[in-house]
Amino acid sequence: MHNILECENLSKYFGAAKALDSVTLSIPKGRIVGLLGPNGSGKTTFIKICNDLLTPTKGKIRIGGFEPGIETKKIVSYLPEKTYLNNWMKVSEILEFFKDFYPDFNTEKAYDMLGKLKIDAGTRLKTLSKGTKEKVQLILVMSREAKLYLLDEPIGGVDPAARDYILDTIIKNYSENATVIISTHLISDIEKILDDIIFLKDGQVILSKTVDEVRDESGKSIDALFREVFRC
Amino acid sequence: MLAKLMKYEIKATSRWFLPLYGTILIFALINKFTFINPLVNNPAAFNNKSFASVIKGIMSVLPMFIFVMLFVGIFVTTLIVVIQRFYKNLLGDEGYLMFTLPVKAWQHILSKLLVSMLWYLFSSIVALCSILILIPGETLKQITYALGILIEFLGLPSVIILVLCVVTTLIMGILEIYSAISLGHLFNKHKLLLSFAMYLGISMINQFVYSLVIFLVLGIAYIPFNAIGDITISFRYVLNILTILSVIFSVGHFCLTSYLIKRKLNLE
Numbered sequence: 497m498h499n500i501l502e503c504e505n506l507s508k509y510f511g512a513a514k515a516l517d518s519v520t521l522s523i524p525k526g527r528i529v530g531l532l533g534p535n536g537s538g539k540t541t542f543i544k545i546c547n548d549l550l551t552p553t554k555g556k557i558r559i560g561g562f563e564p565g566i567e568t569k570k571i572v573s574y575l576p577e578k579t580y581l582n583n584w585m586k587v588s589e590i591l592e593f594f595k596d597f598y599p600d601f602n603t604e605k606a607y608d609m610l611g612k613l614k615i616d617a618g619t620r621l622k623t624l625s626k627g628t629k630e631k632v633q634l635i636l637v638m639s640r641e642a643k644l645y646l647l648d649e650p651i652g653g654v655d656p657a658a659r660d661y662i663l664d665t666i667i668k669n670y671s672e673n674a675t676v677i678i679s680t681h682l683i684s685d686i687e688k689i690l691d692d693i694i695f696l697k698d699g700q701v702i703l704s705k706t707v708d709e710v711r712d713e714s715g716k717s718i719d720a721l722f723r724e725v726f727r728c
Numbered sequence: 729m730l731a732k733l734m735k736y737e738i739k740a741t742s743r744w745f746l747p748l749y750g751t752i753l754i755f756a757l758i759n760k761f762t763f764i765n766p767l768v769n770n771p772a773a774f775n776n777k778s779f780a781s782v783i784k785g786i787m788s789v790l791p792m793f794i795f796v797m798l799f800v801g802i803f804v805t806t807l808i809v810v811i812q813r814f815y816k817n818l819l820g821d822e823g824y825l826m827f828t829l830p831v832k833a834w835q836h837i838l839s840k841l842l843v844s845m846l847w848y849l850f851s852s853i854v855a856l857c858s859i860l861i862l863i864p865g866e867t868l869k870q871i872t873y874a875l876g877i878l879i880e881f882l883g884l885p886s887v888i889i890l891v892l893c894v895v896t897t898l899i900m901g902i903l904e905i906y907s908a909i910s911l912g913h914l915f916n917k918h919k920l921l922l923s924f925a926m927y928l929g930i931s932m933i934n935q936f937v938y939s940l941v942i943f944l945v946l947g948i949a950y951i952p953f954n955a956i957g958d959i960t961i962s963f964r965y966v967l968n969i970l971t972i973l974s975v976i977f978s979v980g981h982f983c984l985t986s987y988l989i990k991r992k993l994n995l996e
Contacts, residue, residue: 510994544995547828551991569830578995580824582817584740596732597829 500525500644500675501546506555507699508541515541517699518555525643526672528689530718531679533696534726539679540577542696543648547574560643570598573642577649579629583622587615587632594636606639609665627654634662638669645676651685659685684719693718695725729831733839738846740817741809745847748805749854752798756858759795762788768864799858802851810844814906815923819913823995833990837906837982844902845895882960889967896974903981904930910988930981938973945969 501523508516516538523529531539544550545557548564559568581590587610594601610617613631615624624632630653637645647666651659667689670676678686693710695703702725705713710721766788818826818836826836860868879887908930912923946965 566830574828576824578821580821
């Protein structure tokens with residue numbers, strides 16, 4: 497199978513509001529995809545549906561051939577925009593937790609990254625700063641050898657220097673066949689690592705192309721194109 | 729997977745209970761020497777109105793006061809942990825982690841329920857132990873004697889069904905809380921307040937159905953409540969009905985909570 501994620505007419509309504517409106521997409525394996533759009537365009541709703549955290553109102557979605565559920569959770573590594581770490585574990589204990597529940601978790605890799613970011617594995621999660629918590633979460637998520645990484649605003653809360661490290665981490669730590677979907681509105685920072693882009697506006701896909709296509713056709717950077725499309 | 733969930737649930741909750749259990753047992757021991765033993769050995773000293781003995785009396789009452797608070801606290805804590813773990817670990821931000829584990833929604837609920845039951849059991853055992861430490865041997869003998877008579881009077885089947893009834897009612901109580909919190913989370917605002925309102929609603933429905941069923945069944949079966957010879961039979965009859973009702977309500981609330989979490993939940 498060529499595509500890791502396929503969805504057809506995927507819609508999610510909250511009352512009368514259409515958070516996601518007939519989204520049809522095919523995302524191949526081995527790509528880094530930018531899911532781009534302004535606030536409230538449906539990025540998080542889409543990612544939550546992929547993670548079985550929301551049930552779609554209409555339409556179909558398949559990840560690795562499965563509907564969101566146990567089978568997809570085994571192959572999807574998800575970084576939410578929220579901090580989901582509890583306050584009673586140590587960093588080493590949350591690594592153990594991941595190892596326990598995800599067979600694809602690579603503990604060695606995680607310790608390696610912790611070392612590089614100078615985070616002590618013996619620290620309690622409670623005492624970490626917000627930025628460090630985000631880094632720990634990213635390490636947890638990228639230490640899995642997953643088939644699909646869903647990263648919701650992975651660089652929103654950290655300083656520019658850490659952003660570069662995070663993007664490096666993302667590129668270095670996903671395997672050939674894995675796909676990474678990054679949702680963000682900080683486009684200029686991640687533009688250089690993207691293969692494909694999807695523009696979301698009011699719950700609808702208004703553009704889905706490879707970065708090369710965009711550059712060839714319009715001669716613009718993704719950032720410039722975004723500013724043009726979403727001009728207020 | 730259920731075993732793993734339970735392992736982490738126990739780890740997360742034991743840091744509340746173990747210190748509390750230790751403290752209450754220590755205070756039971758302290759009170760045995762500062763309050764109970766003097767009372768048993770020298771009751772006259774408590775009637776002595778001299779200043780020194782009043783101070784001494786207050787000094788011995790204080791640990792007893794703390795003990796009673798701890799005794800109540802142990803069950804209050806158990807209840808708070810039941811609520812807090814479900815509310816925070818599943819429906820709060822931690823839910824983003826828990827619900828993306830490759831685990832079914834019902835396994836999350838079951839693991840929390842079983843671990844809650846485990847803590848209710850341990851809390852009861854510790855409470856019982858603290859009483860056993862506290863009360864004098866002579867009184868203990870009298871109590872066990874009285875209990876023996878009561879069990880003989882009720883008959884072993886009644887005692888077994890009584891235990892079963894308490895356990896199922898407790899399970900139902902926990903699942904009702906889960907249902908109420910899940911229902912409260914369907915709203916965008918005032919989730920805690922609405923969860924509480926939902927709990928009141930659920931309790932009222934529960935009470936209504938219980939009263940109705942017991943009234944109808946006893947009425948139809950013509951079991952005379954006041955016929956003294958049949959009181960143990962009536963007792964067992966009512967317990968049977970209560971147990972069956974708790975099981976039905978438990979299954980209902982378990983399914984409702986699973987459904988709400990799987991289909992309707994939208995984490996903030």
